[in-house]
Amino acid sequence: MIIMKQSIYNTVEEKAKVITDLSDKIWGFAEISMEEFKSTEAYIEVMKSEGFEVQTNLCGIKTAFSGRFGSGKPVIGILGEFDALSGLSQVAGATQKEWLCEGGNGHGCGHNLLGAASLGAAIAVKKEIEKGNLQGTVVFYGCPGEEGCAGKAFMARDGMFRDLDAALCWHPGDVNEVTTGSNAACMQFEYSFTGLTAHAAGDPQNGRSALDAAELMNVGVQFLREHMPKKCSIHYSFSDVGGISPNVVQPKASTIYMVRGENVTEAKKLLERVHKVAQGAALMTETQVEWRQIDGTSNTLSNHALEEVIYNNLCAAPLPQFTAEEEQFAAAIKSTFVTEQLPSDGAQLNWQVKQAVAEKSANGTIPLNNFVVPYAPSDYFSPGSTDVGDVSWLTPTAQFTAATWASGNPGHSWQNVAMGKSGVAHKGVLYAAKVLAATAADLMTQPQLLEKAKAEFAVSAAAGYDCPLGDEVKAPHAE
Ligand SMILES: [Zn+2]
Numbered sequence: 160m161i162i163m164k165q166s167i168y169n170t171v172e173e174k175a176k177v178i179t180d181l182s183d184k185i186w187g188f189a190e191i192s193m194e195e196f197k198s199t200e201a202y203i204e205v206m207k208s209e210g211f212e213v214q215t216n217l218c219g220i221k222t223a224f225s226g227r228f229g230s231g232k233p234v235i236g237i238l239g240e241f242d243a244l245s246g247l248s249q250v251a252g253a254t255q256k257e258w259l260c261e262g263g264n265g266h267g268c269g270h271n272l273l274g275a276a277s278l279g280a281a282i283a284v285k286k287e288i289e290k291g292n293l294q295g296t297v298v299f300y301g302c303p304g305e306e307g308c309a310g311k312a313f314m315a316r317d318g319m320f321r322d323l324d325a326a327l328c329w330h331p332g333d334v335n336e337v338t339t340g341s342n343a344a345c346m347q348f349e350y351s352f353t354g355l356t357a358h359a360a361g362d363p364q365n366g367r368s369a370l371d372a373a374e375l376m377n378v379g380v381q382f383l384r385e386h387m388p389k390k391c392s393i394h395y396s397f398s399d400v401g402g403i404s405p406n407v408v409q410p411k412a413s414t415i416y417m418v419r420g421e422n423v424t425e426a427k428k429l430l431e432r433v434h435k436v437a438q439g440a441a442l443m444t445e446t447q448v449e450w451r452q453i454d455g456t457s458n459t460l461s462n463h464a465l466e467e468v469i470y471n472n473l474c475a476a477p478l479p480q481f482t483a484e485e486e487q488f489a490a491a492i493k494s495t496f497v498t499e500q501l502p503s504d505g506a507q508l509n510w511q512v513k514q515a516v517a518e519k520s521a522n523g524t525i526p527l528n529n530f531v532v533p534y535a536p537s538d539y540f541s542p543g544s545t546d547v548g549d550v551s552w553l554t555p556t557a558q559f560t561a562a563t564w565a566s567g568n569p570g571h572s573w574q575n576v577a578m579g580k581s582g583v584a585h586k587g588v589l590y591a592a593k594v595l596a597a598t599a600a601d602l603m604t605q606p607q608l609l610e611k612a613k614a615e616f617a618v619s620a621a622a623g624y625d626c627p628l629g630d631e632v633k634a635p636h637a638e
């Protein structure tokens with residue numbers, strides 16, 4: 160086993176240029192949620208040249224694809240993401256905010272790294288299958304639209320991931336750490352109000368303001384917040400305010416709501432109450448309201464059995480060694496952080512370790528974390544959401560973070576974009592690829608590990624997958 164792990168690490172090093180070139184290319188494309196067309200082409204090119212059986216247009220989504228190799232059981236899925244964020248364009252390597260393209264997009268969540276390492280891992284597993292060291296199938300999934308579109312939830316609804324024996328994922332971060340605990344389920348809806356336009360001064364009695372209705376809905380939801388379960392939260396934005404002329408009664412207005420709950424059932428229950436508030440606002444203003452679902456994600460089911468396998472591989476794989484220049488660059492980036500954050504969101508236990516790291520980071524002695532945070536299984540609930548949750552209801556799923564950024568980095572930041580093509584990020588990507596591939600190898604060679612993961616999954620997912628997406632909801636650009 161040790162020999163095979165070394166062989167996996169060697170493959171990742173041999174393919175380092177393919178993996179990091181792909182990551183840098185995706186960084187450059189910086190395509191946002193569900194518009195990752197060039198990124199998809201780049202992935203397909205690499206998957207084909209590496210000899211994967213490629214499937215495109217999964218579930219009618221133009222930027223969803225997979226690369227498969229091997230045959231029979233077990234089938235191990237490795238999840239990849241590659242979408243960017245709007246407004247986060249940034250010059251690579253700069254230590255201050257500097258547009259690469261003013262107002263453009265950027266990889267502030269590091270999904271250029273995420274997808275590339277995942278495919279790199281699939282390449283390393285494939286090599287061991289070819290050599291006869293591993294038996295089974297590896298599938299790399301190109302999952303689009305993680306940022307605000309729930310690509311994996313659409314794929315899950317439409318039949319993906321069900322044939323997997325386990326799914327593995329990682330995320331760029333500032334520390335090497337197993338991700339444990341759960342995330343919230345989330346339902347995203349748009350409410351559109353329709354009223355009657357009129358001259359706001361000359362003819363107000365004949366106007367019925369959709370904008371008033373949208374405002375009143377927000378007031379109503381504000382009062383609802385006191386009376387909802389603790390793990391629920393609600394966020395909103397205006398997607399249409401009618402027009403900009405105050406002397407016109409606005410005949411249309413729309414708001415977008417994100418309604419979160421501990422699980423899909425709770426989120427749906429709360430959503431019904433938000434629907435009622437919308438109806439109330441329409442009644443008060445004599446307007447009409449309609450709503451439509453945009454997307455939805457399930458809560459994440461952790462799988463401690465898989466987490467343990469990942470942890471062992473985080474510890475076994477050689478940790479990145481950073482150069483003095485890389486440390487200096489990270490320190491310069493770190494000096495721009497407004498508030499020091501803990502190395503992660505507290506989802507993991509071992510608070511003393513976190514405190515110690517945070518203290519050292521605050522002193523500037525650790526601009527880069529190149530150690531593995533001790534693992535302790537946790538049921539900690541994190542209030543955010545991820546579409547990995549939907550995969551976790553269909554197959555045992557586990558994730559980790561690898562250090563690709565300066566310690567204490569803010570999420571969705573220009574600093575992450577600035578570091579996204581750096582040597583630090585590249586080293587983190589290769590480390591993540593090694594850990595993912597070695598974990599898959601363990602699962603393929605030690606059936607008892609998968610059995611344990613499946614037994615845990617049978618209990619945690621006993622309620623069955625209740626997809627948060629209605630059948631009528633379509634992913635953007637889906638056929
Ligand atoms: Zn993100």
Ligand SMILES: [Zn+2]
Pocket residue numbers: 268269270305330
């Ligand atoms: Zn992300």
